[in-house]
Amino acid sequence: MTGPLTATFARLYGASGWAALSAIGFVLFVVFPALNLAVSPDSAFHVSAYWITLIGKIMCYAIVALAMDLIWGYCGILSLGHGLFFALGGYGMGMYLMRQIGRDGQYRAELPDFMVFLDWNAFPWQWWNTDQFWWALLLAVAVPGLLAFVFGYFAFRSRIKGVYFSIITQALTFAAMLLFFRNETGFGGNNGFTDFKRILGYTITTPETRMVLFTLSGAVLLGTLLLGRYLVTSKFGRVLAAIRDAEQRVMFCGYNTLHYKLFIWTLSAVLCGFAGALYVTQVGIINPGEMSPANSIEIAIWVAVGGRGTLIGAIIGAGVVNGAKSFFTQAFPEYWLYVLGLMFILVTLFMPQGIVGLFNKWRSAK
Amino acid sequence: MRGKLTITTVLLLASALFVCPAAALDRAAVEKLAFGEGDERLEAIGALVTEGDPRAAIVLGALGDGELQTASKRVIIVRGAEATDAVTGEKLASMPAEREDIVANNRLRGAVQGALAALKLISPDRAIRFAAAKELAGGADAGMLPLVKKALDKESDADIRTLLTHIAASLELKTGDVKTRLAAVRTLGLSGGHNAKPLLLSVLESETDADVRLEAQTSLKQVDERLLWGQRAGLLFAGISLGSILLLAALGLAITYGLMGVINMAHGELIMIGAYATYVVQNLFRTHLPAAFDWYLLCAVPVAFAVSALVGMVLERTVIRWLYGRPLETLLATWGISLVLIQTVRTIFGAQNVQVENPAFMSGGIELLANVVLPWSRIVIVLFAGAVLAGVWLLLTRTRLGLFVRGVTQNRAMASCVGVPTARVDTLAFGLGSGIAGLAGCALSQIGNVGPDLGQSYIVDSFMVVVLGGVGQLAGTVYAALGLGFANKLLESWAGAVLAKIVVLVFIIIFIQKRPQGMFALKGRSVET
Numbered sequence: 001m002t003g004p005l006t007a008t009f010a011r012l013y014g015a016s017g018w019a020a021l022s023a024i025g026f027v028l029f030v031v032f033p034a035l036n037l038a039v040s041p042d043s044a045f046h047v048s049a050y051w052i053t054l055i056g057k058i059m060c061y062a063i064v065a066l067a068m069d070l071i072w073g074y075c076g077i078l079s080l081g082h083g084l085f086f087a088l089g090g091y092g093m094g095m096y097l098m099r100q101i102g103r104d105g106q107y108r109a110e111l112p113d114f115m116v117f118l119d120w121n122a123f124p125w126q127w128w129n130t131d132q133f134w135w136a137l138l139l140a141v142a143v144p145g146l147l148a149f150v151f152g153y154f155a156f157r158s159r160i161k162g163v164y165f166s167i168i169t170q171a172l173t174f175a176a177m178l179l180f181f182r183n184e185t186g187f188g189g190n191n192g193f194t195d196f197k198r199i200l201g202y203t204i205t206t207p208e209t210r211m212v213l214f215t216l217s218g219a220v221l222l223g224t225l226l227l228g229r230y231l232v233t234s235k236f237g238r239v240l241a242a243i244r245d246a247e248q249r250v251m252f253c254g255y256n257t258l259h260y261k262l263f264i265w266t267l268s269a270v271l272c273g274f275a276g277a278l279y280v281t282q283v284g285i286i287n288p289g290e291m292s293p294a295n296s297i298e299i300a301i302w303v304a305v306g307g308r309g310t311l312i313g314a315i316i317g318a319g320v321v322n323g324a325k326s327f328f329t330q331a332f333p334e335y336w337l338y339v340l341g342l343m344f345i346l347v348t349l350f351m352p353q354g355i356v357g358l359f360n361k362w363r364s365a366k
Numbered sequence: 367m368r369g370k371l372t373i374t375t376v377l378l379l380a381s382a383l384f385v386c387p388a389a390a391l392d393r394a395a396v397e398k399l400a401f402g403e404g405d406e407r408l409e410a411i412g413a414l415v416t417e418g419d420p421r422a423a424i425v426l427g428a429l430g431d432g433e434l435q436t437a438s439k440r441v442i443i444v445r446g447a448e449a450t451d452a453v454t455g456e457k458l459a460s461m462p463a464e465r466e467d468i469v470a471n472n473r474l475r476g477a478v479q480g481a482l483a484a485l486k487l488i489s490p491d492r493a494i495r496f497a498a499a500k501e502l503a504g505g506a507d508a509g510m511l512p513l514v515k516k517a518l519d520k521e522s523d524a525d526i527r528t529l530l531t532h533i534a535a536s537l538e539l540k541t542g543d544v545k546t547r548l549a550a551v552r553t554l555g556l557s558g559g560h561n562a563k564p565l566l567l568s569v570l571e572s573e574t575d576a577d578v579r580l581e582a583q584t585s586l587k588q589v590d591e592r593l594l595w596g597q598r599a600g601l602l603f604a605g606i607s608l609g610s611i612l613l614l615a616a617l618g619l620a621i622t623y624g625l626m627g628v629i630n631m632a633h634g635e636l637i638m639i640g641a642y643a644t645y646v647v648q649n650l651f652r653t654h655l656p657a658a659f660d661w662y663l664l665c666a667v668p669v670a671f672a673v674s675a676l677v678g679m680v681l682e683r684t685v686i687r688w689l690y691g692r693p694l695e696t697l698l699a700t701w702g703i704s705l706v707l708i709q710t711v712r713t714i715f716g717a718q719n720v721q722v723e724n725p726a727f728m729s730g731g732i733e734l735l736a737n738v739v740l741p742w743s744r745i746v747i748v749l750f751a752g753a754v755l756a757g758v759w760l761l762l763t764r765t766r767l768g769l770f771v772r773g774v775t776q777n778r779a780m781a782s783c784v785g786v787p788t789a790r791v792d793t794l795a796f797g798l799g800s801g802i803a804g805l806a807g808c809a810l811s812q813i814g815n816v817g818p819d820l821g822q823s824y825i826v827d828s829f830m831v832v833v834l835g836g837v838g839q840l841a842g843t844v845y846a847a848l849g850l851g852f853a854n855k856l857l858e859s860w861a862g863a864v865l866a867k868i869v870v871l872v873f874i875i876i877f878i879q880k881r882p883q884g885m886f887a888l889k890g891r892s893v894e895t
Contacts, residue, residue, distance in 0.1 A: 078694040154879045163629045163693045164882060167829050168875050174826050175871035178864050293826065297631075297701050304698060337709035344702020348695040349688055 012229045021222065028218035033211050049207060052214050054326060056282045059217040062318040063275035065302040066224050067268040069314035072303060074232055075264050076244030077161070081169030083296035084176050085144035085269040089276025090286040091180075092140030094193035095130040097204070097280065101197045113195075114188045124186040133200055140277035141270045148269030149262065156261045161247070170293050177291035192287025199281055210282070217278045221315070224271055228311045231264075240264060241309075301340070304347050307354030316355055393453045396425060400434065400441040400452075400468055408477050415481045416512040423485045425452050429470055430478045437462035484510040487517035487530070495521070499529035511537045536565050544575050551578055555585025562589045600738040601855055607744045609851025610751035614809055615824045616831035616843055617758060618802035624837035625775050625795045628686055629697045632704040633828060634821025635711075636800045639677055640670035640807025641816045642711060645720050660725040663808070670808035671801040677707075678800020682793050704821070712818045719817035728812060747809045754805055759840055761798070771795045775837075830874050836884025845885060 013021065032055070035047040064086050071077050098112045107116040111123065129135045151172065155165060183189035202209045231237050242250045243257050250257055280286045289295075298321075306317020321343065328336040351358060398410035414422040428434040428443040434452065435444050441452040444465065449458040470478065486498035495517075502510070511534065518530045535553035538546045551569060554562045566589060569582045619633045630636075644666040651662035681703055689696040724743055731741040762768035770791045773781040782788045810820065831850060835842030850870060857866035878884075 072694075078697070151875075154876075158879045158882055160878060160882050163627075163697060164833065164878065166694065166697060167629065167833055168878055171826060171830060171871045171875055175868045175875075178868050178871075182864055294822075297698070300698055301702075334709070334713065337705045337712075341702040341705030341709065344705065345685055345699050348692075348699040348702070349685065352695070 008230070011233050012226060021225075025218075025222060028222075029215050033215065037207055037211060049210060052207075052210055053282055056210075056214040056217050057279065058319055058322045059214075059221045060275045060279035060282070061299075061302065061322050062315045063217075063221050063224050063278075064272050064299055065306070065314035065318035066221075066228050066311060067271035067275070068299050069303045069306075069308065069311060070228055070231070070264055070271075071268040072300065073308035073310070073314070074237065074240045074244060075261060077261065077265065078163075078166045078300060079169050079265075079268070080166045080293060080296045080300070081173045082268070082272050082299050083293075084169075084173040084291050085148060085272035086276040086279070086299075087176075087180075087286065087288070087290035088144045088147070089140040089273030090280040090290060091187055091193070091276075092138075092143055092273065093136055093277035093280045094196075094286045095127060095139070095187075096133055096136030097196040097199060098193050099127075099131040100199060100201075101195065104197050105195070112188070112193075114183075114191065118183055126186050137277060141273045144273035144276075145266050145270040149266045152262050152265040153258075156258050156265070170296065173291055173296055174293055177288050177293075180288035180291060188287070190287065192285065192289075193280070194285040194287075196281075196284055204281065204284070213278065213281050217282070220274065220278060225311055225315065232311065236260070298340070301344055301347070303354075305343060305351075305354055307356030308352075310354075310356045313354050313356035320355065396441050396453050397439075399425070399429070400436050407474060411474075411477050411481045412510070412512075415484050415510055416516075421455055423482060424455075426478050426481050426485070428452070429468060430475060430482070432467065432470070434468045435465045436468060437465045441468075480510060484513045484517075487513065488520065492523055492526070495523070495526050496529075499526050499533065502533050503529050511541065532562070536562075539565060539569060544578060547573075547575070547578050548581055551581045551585050555581075555588040563593065596738045597859075601859055602852075603738070603740055603744070605852035605855040606748055606848070607851070608855055609848035610748045611806075611810065611813075612827055612831050612851055613844060613847035614747075614751050614754060614802070614806035616828040616835075616847055617754065617840075618799035618806070619828050620799075620832045620835065620837060620840070620843040621758070621771070621802070622796055622799035623832055624839075625771060625799075626686075626690070626792060627693055628690075629693065629700070629829070630686075630799075631697055631700040631825065632681065632707060632821075633700075633799075633803055634823075634825035635704045635707040636674045636678055636803035636821070637807040637810065637824055638711065638816075638818065638821035639707065640674045640804030641722070641811040641820055642715060642720070642807070643670040643673040643804065644808045644811040645715075645722050645816055648722055660727060663725055663728075663812075667805065667808055670804040672804075674804025674807065675797040675801030678803070679793055679797040681800075682796040686796070687789075687792070704825075708818045708821075715818070717818060719815040722811040722816050724812055743812050747813065750805075750809055754802060755840070755844065758798075758802065762840070767791070767794060771798075826871075830871070832884075833878060834874055834884055836886040839886045842884055842886030 009018070032047060032052065035045055036049070036052055039046045041048070064082060067085075068079065068082050071079055101112065103110060105113040105116075107113055109116045111120060115123070123130075130139070151169075155168065160168065179185050180187055180192075181190060187193070196204050198204055199209065199213075204210075232240070239250065239255060239260055243255075243260060247257055276286075276290075302317040302321045303314045304317065305321055306315065307313025321340075324339060325336065328339055347354065353360070392413060395410045395413040399407050399414070402410060411426065414426065425434065425443070428445075433443050433445055435442055437449075440462070442449045442458065442462065442465070443452050444461075447461065449461050450456065451458060480502070483498045483501045486494050487502070489495050489498070502514070514530055514534050514537065518527065518534060521527050521530055531553055535550040538550040539554070547569075551566065554566055563586070566582050566586045570579060570586070573579050573582060615634075615637060618636070619630060622628055622630050622633070644663075647666040647669050648662050651659050651665070655662075681700075685699055685703060686696060689699055728743045728746055731739045732745070733739050760768075762771060770781070770786045771794075773784075773786055774788050774791050774795075778788060781791075806824075807820070810816075810824075814820070827850075831843060831846045834850065835844075835846030853870055853873070854866055857869050860866075861869065
């Protein structure tokens with residue numbers, strides 16, 4: 001069995017690629033935890049909790065960007081609904097975290113504060129079994145996955161594509177946002193979930209818990225990258241690219257494109273849900289604002305900035321855009337929208353291949 | 367207490383009243399009004415009103431203004447340095463030395479107001495009578511019944527008669543015998559003024575006579591039915607109103623999308639720019655031409671169109687032109703444009719909403735039925751949307767540019783082959799679509815908040831209209847806009863605003879699955895790209 005396995009490894013990345021990945025893994029799993037936990041806060045090398053949370057958050061975004069890149073960069077389907085899948089994952093995990101608060105809420109009640117506030121006496125049906133971690137995790141990936149499957153099945157079957165697909169995914173997200181803003185939906189309305197205390201019995205704000213979540217996000221990110229790489233270098237991935245470039249020809253060749261599109265679309269949603277679940281544990285808040293159409297469009301620009309059709313580009317894009325966002329919203333909040341807007345315009349006009357494309361051009365020119 | 371009674375209204379009244387003989391008033395009533403206590407004075411007002419003498423209005427007006435005074439046993443009206451006898455209206459030779467004010471408490475003042483309104487009922491001017499009847503319909507005092515009946519005898523105008531019948535019935539309900547009450551209840555059921563329902567409900571509560579109760583129930587049913595019709599009419603109008611707003615917002619988008627296959631995510635911001643252009647014009651009028659302020663909208667409409675069209679054309683030339691054939695990239699780039707536009711407006715005008723005032727002729731509304739008021743601003747917008755639609759239709763079907771636009775929409779390559787300057791048509795059509803967005807913004811500024819985020823709230827809706835209606839035909843956009851408007855309002859009345867919106871969105875998503883080309887698609891063979 002070593003033969004095919006090493007072949008698979010070789011297919012995914014070359015020697016230098018694996019070396020780079022190992023280096024990144026070393027930084028994520030050894031250097032950051034050491035600098036955060038073992039180095040004293042006074043030291044210049046100490047990495048503060050702020051940075052750990054920020055990088056953890058960006059890694060969750062990078063997973064979403066990877067998921068977006070799989071569907072947009074490789075299959076040519078621009079989804080404006082990935083924010084919805086992300087938020088659904090967050091809500092799934094959020095329900096568990098709300099249950100973990102127990103009687104430590106404002107009202108000292110078994111029910112979450114917002115339910116007490118709304119004068120409810122029991123958990124609504126959506127909350128069934130959400131005190132079980134495995135169930136919440138299942139919800140976090142299954143709900144977005146199922147929604148994407150059903151929605152995608154009908155949409156792809158009626159051959160909706162291009163901007164029409166983008167627009168109806170946006171409508172879906174918008175409808176969901178309105179739904180979640182309602183108190184009656186049972187997910188905390190406007191305020192969503194926040195004030196989490198524990199996860200699996202551990203206090204959620206201790207440096208150790210944070211670090212576990214951080215490394216977990218890193219592991220999932222690297223895993224997603226490898227999974228994506230595995231998919232796109234396979235025959236499946238080539239069919240996807242063919243669908244992107246000339247769907248009709250692929251159909252005439254005898255492929256049922258519905259299955260390919262549906263699979264990658266659902267997988268993409270599941271990955272988003274997983275990222276959302278990781279995100280909510282680290283950021284500590286989830287509300288319907290995450291579902292706003294603007295957020296979903298922003299995901300597309302992460303991928304566009306990094307470089308569509310290259311997995312590493314999606315990760316770079318998520319890092320660059322969100323890094324810039326953190327910087328600008330603190331230093332020059334009034335200029336952030338200009339920067340983001342210009343990023344949209346300039347990248348689509350002048351950098352269709354994104355940062356990775358620029359890098360490749362520079363390397364081949366050399 | 368309604369507004370202070372002024373001399374002018376009283377004089378106007380006096381001159382407007384039917385009979386003007388110099389006959390003296392009922393001296394006893396006037397004296398009772400001046401010297402009486404509590405209820406006696408109210409009775410006196412009733413008596414004066416019943417007489418319907420023009421001098422009664424003067425005396426009551428004087429009482430309301432605090433000009434009625436007593437000098438020993440005489441009741442006089444003191445106006446400046448002149449004094450007149452309240453009963454006869456004769457001018458006094460000299461101002462009596464010892465005078466005393468007649469103090470009117472709030473209850474008395476209320477009665478005086480009502481009485482003056484009742485007296486206006488017999489004015490020869492229809493408008494005055496109508497206003498008076500409306501005022502009394504809000505709540506009349508039992509003492510006015512005789513005058514109301516008297517006015518009813520003389521009245522010829524149908525609208526006022528309806529109101530008067532209603533007032534008389536509601537008064538008789540409290541005072542009359544069984545037979546009158548029965549008749550009154552029946553009348554209320556037929557007239558159905560806006561407070562007929564509470565009146566009938568109170569009858570059901572307090573009435574002892576079985577026949578009257580039965581009659582009241584039938585009347586109540588009638589009234590309920592009429593209210594239901596009013597609600598339906600209101601719903602219909604709300605649907606048309608929302609539909610026309612959606613139409614305005616989506617019309618421009620339909621043109622640009624139909625023509626170029628470009629989803630312009632900045633369309634909402636072009637609407638917002640139109641609204642801000644209106645705001646600027648309004649401010650300019652306020653500072654430079656305050657006299658013509660009411661007409662600023664006439665100037666704002668072309669300005670809003672021009673500004674948005676200009677911005678649109680610049681965008682087309684600088685950004686969108688370079689992205690033809692890449693619709694998804696266009697979507698992202700125009701989204702970026704929308705962010706830049708939002709932030710620019712925020713920087714110039716601030717993040718807060720700005721105030722755009724309605725011109726005077728657009729405030730208020732038409733009272734269609736007792737429970738349906740159609741605001742003028744909404745009516746004007748419906749008409750405006752119709753006018754814009756007609757204009758666009760004429761432009762597309764009757765002009766050379768329209769011909770080109772339709773040609774490029776149907777088959778760009780072929781149009782180009784036969785010599786249509788497609789690039790120029792694109793720019794002009796994009797300008798047209800953006801200009802219409804500006805007009806939508808001008809209209810929206812009259813009914814909603816104007817802020818940097820204005821466009822964002824309309825973008826999803828206008829896309830839905832375009833997607834539902836299909837591209838390339840105005841009819842699709844019109845039907846889709848009106849259909850969505852109605853559906854939204856109808857569902858809203860059942861399920862609340864948010865659920866209605868969700869249901870509509872889900873419906874559209876399902877509809878698109880079934881018919882991706884929308885309700886109306888251009889016939890012909892198009893190459894799938």
